[in-house]
Amino acid sequence: MEPLSVVTGVGVPLRRSNVDTDQIIPAVFLKRVKKTGFEDALFYAWRRDPNFVLNRPEYSGARILVAGPDFGIGSSREHAVWALRDYGFRVVISPRFADIFYGNTAKNGVLAAIMPQESVELLWKLLEEDPGTEMTVDLGARTVTCADVTLPFQVDDYVRWRLMNGYDDIDLTLQHEDDIRAYERMRAERFPFKPRTLPAQHMPEEPVTSAREGQIDWPGPLADRGII
Amino acid sequence: MGRTMAEKVWADHLVRKGQGGEPDLIYIDLQLMHEVTSPQAFEGLRLAGRKIRHLDQVIATEDHNTPTIDIDRPIADKVSALQISTLERNCREFGVRLHPLGDADQGIVHAFAPVLGLTQPGMTIVCGDSHTSTHGAFGALAFGIGTSEVEHVLATQTLSLKPFKTMAITVRGQLKPGVGAKDVILAVIAKIGTGGGQGHVLEYRGDAIRRMSMDARMTICNMSIEAGARAGMIAPDETTFAYLEGRPHAPKGAMWDQALEYWRTLPTDPDAVFDKEVILDADQLTPYVTWGTNPGQGLPIAADVPVPDKIADPAKRQAAQEAIDYMGLKPGMPIRDIAVDTVFIGSCTNGRIEDLRAAAAIMKGHHKAKNLHRVLVVPASSRVRIQAEKEGLDRIFEDFGAEWRNAGCSMCLGMNPDQLVPGERSISTSNRNFQGRQGKGGRTHLASPEVAAATAIRGTICSPADL
Ligand code: SF4
Numbered sequence: 001m002e003p004l005s006v007v008t009g010v011g012v013p014l015r016r017s018n019v020d021t022d023q024i025i026p027a028v029f030l031k032r033v034k035k036t037g038f039e040d041a042l043f044y045a046w047r048r049d050p051n052f053v054l055n056r057p058e059y060s061g062a063r064i065l066v067a068g069p070d071f072g073i074g075s076s077r078e079h080a081v082w083a084l085r086d087y088g089f090r091v092v093i094s095p096r097f098a099d100i101f102y103g104n105t106a107k108n109g110v111l112a113a114i115m116p117q118e119s120v121e122l123l124w125k126l127l128e129e130d131p132g133t134e135m136t137v138d139l140g141a142r143t144v145t146c147a148d149v150t151l152p153f154q155v156d157d158y159v160r161w162r163l164m165n166g167y168d169d170i171d172l173t174l175q176h177e178d179d180i181r182a183y184e185r186m187r188a189e190r191f192p193f194k195p196r197t198l199p200a201q202h203m204p205e206e207p208v209t210s211a212r213e214g215q216i217d218w219p220g221p222l223a224d225r226g227i228i
Numbered sequence: 229m230g231r232t233m234a235e236k237v238w239a240d241h242l243v244r245k246g247q248g249g250e251p252d253l254i255y256i257d258l259q260l261m262h263e264v265t266s267p268q269a270f271e272g273l274r275l276a277g278r279k280i281r282h283l284d285q286v287i288a289t290e291d292h293n294t295p296t297i298d299i300d301r302p303i304a305d306k307v308s309a310l311q312i313s314t315l316e317r318n319c320r321e322f323g324v325r326l327h328p329l330g331d332a333d334q335g336i337v338h339a340f341a342p343v344l345g346l347t348q349p350g351m352t353i354v355c356g357d358s359h360t361s362t363h364g365a366f367g368a369l370a371f372g373i374g375t376s377e378v379e380h381v382l383a384t385q386t387l388s389l390k391p392f393k394t395m396a397i398t399v400r401g402q403l404k405p406g407v408g409a410k411d412v413i414l415a416v417i418a419k420i421g422t423g424g425g426q427g428h429v430l431e432y433r434g435d436a437i438r439r440m441s442m443d444a445r446m447t448i449c450n451m452s453i454e455a456g457a458r459a460g461m462i463a464p465d466e467t468t469f470a471y472l473e474g475r476p477h478a479p480k481g482a483m484w485d486q487a488l489e490y491w492r493t494l495p496t497d498p499d500a501v502f503d504k505e506v507i508l509d510a511d512q513l514t515p516y517v518t519w520g521t522n523p524g525q526g527l528p529i530a531a532d533v534p535v536p537d538k539i540a541d542p543a544k545r546q547a548a549q550e551a552i553d554y555m556g557l558k559p560g561m562p563i564r565d566i567a568v569d570t571v572f573i574g575s576c577t578n579g580r581i582e583d584l585r586a587a588a589a590i591m592k593g594h595h596k597a598k599n600l601h602r603v604l605v606v607p608a609s610s611r612v613r614i615q616a617e618k619e620g621l622d623r624i625f626e627d628f629g630a631e632w633r634n635a636g637c638s639m640c641l642g643m644n645p646d647q648l649v650p651g652e653r654s655i656s657t658s659n660r661n662f663q664g665r666q667g668k669g670g671r672t673h674l675a676s677p678e679v680a681a682a683t684a685i686r687g688t689i690c691s692p693a694d695l
Contacts, residue, residue: 176243
């Protein structure tokens, strides 16, 4: 993953609290088979409204989202972070994030920066007064700079370290590669009987016939016929 | 102090003990895959330029989206067709063994692996599907994971996890005739609630469990999830070993002896302590049926639908009222008066050969009730279908007026065309009766294959003893 230390870009004021994952990305998009390309799905319903903040030309190319408290509540879909990331957001600022969403941000190289409500209000004001203002988020210094104000944000040390290094979960585990190898040597010795899927072993090959549907004449669910 | 079986399996898979509140790193012996939760995992590997660490510890099949008729024709639904073709492409590209639709080993992901002998005692098994708990019937630690964890296991063959808590569920004594595994697990869920097992591995024990076949044990472990648990387990014993011996991927010769020696060390030590214990008396149990919209809303078949006004707890009262409204029932009506439209026999809970034999034994010589729309019989795997046809069960079903289908998840969740229409009522041998689970507006009553078969004869919910 691309390491994140300083992000400079257009900030978007999203004056809403309790933004749930269904608003971030509706469930219908979960049927897709891709892990990227979700930018069109972000805030899908709201973006039908021409006045929605992201639809305003001044905020195009935005990289930092400033939202109200309890961002990312609701169903645990990781797609919510993918949609933000694919749209171009590398930082989301909010006074409070839902746990699962928060966990998913760092996994996907997105910073969830926690700032007090007053700071968020101030940022909203600055971004609305001068739409298209660029902000700078400095992860090393844990500060956000917008116009001429610089404000601190909270991020835990572990999340900061992994974002600055661009580590995904797999990178983190592979730092213990030696332990995994040692386990595998022990396993081969102590458990040589554990099954392998390859080479494939089979029961005798047999043809599978296709079922066909019979004709049904059905007057509809019992409920509709007044019978329970 | 002694250790529980879950603790032993955990210890034998510990790659690295987590320090200072960190999770442990656990080795995964086998990953099962299907078309719904795998595409993003493969894509993640591709984007990061990673490979699968052990191709011989992963296997895939197609089940959730597959049609159960006309399997030799193109799949009409675009989303289903895309998920399936994506799996096929990914498996080809990465070299993963796949049993696609039409293959004799294809089937529901939790049904095809045990048949191949890939599910063995003492293993860690994962799959991007919550009912992975099914494999715990062999004394394996098996649990469902999310898509990003699927990718993690493909790349590293490990998972970061905090140890689960343990709960013993002892079913004492002997079940009465006509009462089976499905009734036991529905009674367990009704007793401990849909959140009762949260964070725990449930270990089922006691005489009634020891007497059960592997198919029955899989039914029990399968629905551990509906009790909120991470996994379910049953200690391996002679029944387990007899099931495994001679299966394609079971150890052979000296390896078999070595495996057997290890497997015999797995059961929980007599002095081990569980975090929680629950006891059920088998002889008190009767066939169970759900009346509501979660698996914990179940009752003995002879009971009446609850009357919300008589429920003291306001939250439970409201939940009951909502469930009754959705299900279109009358408070206080006998469960046996509920007429159904559709009977579904299948799923990873009850679509195995013994389930089909039990249903066929009851249906034989009868015809489905006049008020029924359809009786769908969907084997859990193609091998089950082949076996059932060898035994002539397919003809019994067809003579009965049932539809004999190809293997897959089918109406368990209605990702394929096998769905209920709004208001349609089913009795189903599957595991979830949530609102709309089997199709938008559909109403589901969960029950055993025996109860489903008897209901198909009479048209109203009943057990074989009521016929
Ligand atoms: S049969 Fe139902 S519960 Fe089992 S894997 Fe398929 S959809 Fe899930």
